[in-house]
Amino acid sequence: MASAHDRAVLQAIFNPTTPFGDIPGLNQEEELIDDDSGFDTELLKQVKELEMQGVSAAEAGDLQAALQLFSQAIQILPQRASAYNNRAQALRLQGNTAGALEDLDQAISLSGDTGRTACQALVQRGLLRRLACQDDGARADFEKAAALGSEFARQQAVVLNPYAALCNKMLSEVINKLRNPEVSGMQ
Structure with missing residues (x-):
């Protein structure tokens, strides 16, 4: 069985854009959950049902119905982040990037930068910012x-970090020269 150090070296060889020592999945924390304890139980149940219906409508291609359902959920519990995050996704699919960013900002603000919804909203906003060539905000x-705890976000942050990419590229070149000295001219 390989040690953590061995896995880190293999990771650097096969995935040179990741920081040395980072092993995907190794640092994964427990699954994030949102703290819904401050909401009325009956209203929360109603809102979650509306969100599930909205997700189903979006998956079926009915973005208008999805947007209406998410908006209803927001009207019932306007301080809950999840429906804003879901509505942002539907708005993005509809091509309304500005509206999506507004809802993502609201979801992140309401979530307090913690929990599953915050993580998802940050990733979505990062992707939208990256598409708009706003690399600093995306990073x-x-x-x-x-x-x-988002593995995907970690990978995107590394891709957007020019120093990490350069260091990993140089490390990869050194390792390749050590593995194939005859190719690199070293004898």
Whole structure:
């Protein structure tokens, strides 16, 4: 069985864009959950049902129905982040990036940068910022989501970090030269 050090070296060889020593899945924390304890139980049940219906409508391609259902959920519990996050996804699918960003900002604000919804909203906002060539904002969002446990966000943060990419590329070249000295001219 390989040690953690061995896995880190193999990770650096086969995935040179990741920071040395990072092993995907090794640092994964427990699954994040949102703290819904401050909400009325009956209203929370109603809102979760509306959100599930909204997700189903979006998956079926009915974005208008999805948006209406998410908006109803927001009207019932406007201080709960999840429906804003879900509505942002539907708005993004509809091509309304500005509306999606507004809802993502609200979801992140309401979640207090903790929990599953915050993590998802940060990743979504990071992707939208990256598409808009706002790499600094995207990197900040991905770093926050990575700190919450998102493996995808961690990978995106590394990709957007030019120093890490350069260091890993140099490390990869050194390892390749050590593995194939005849190819690199070392004898």
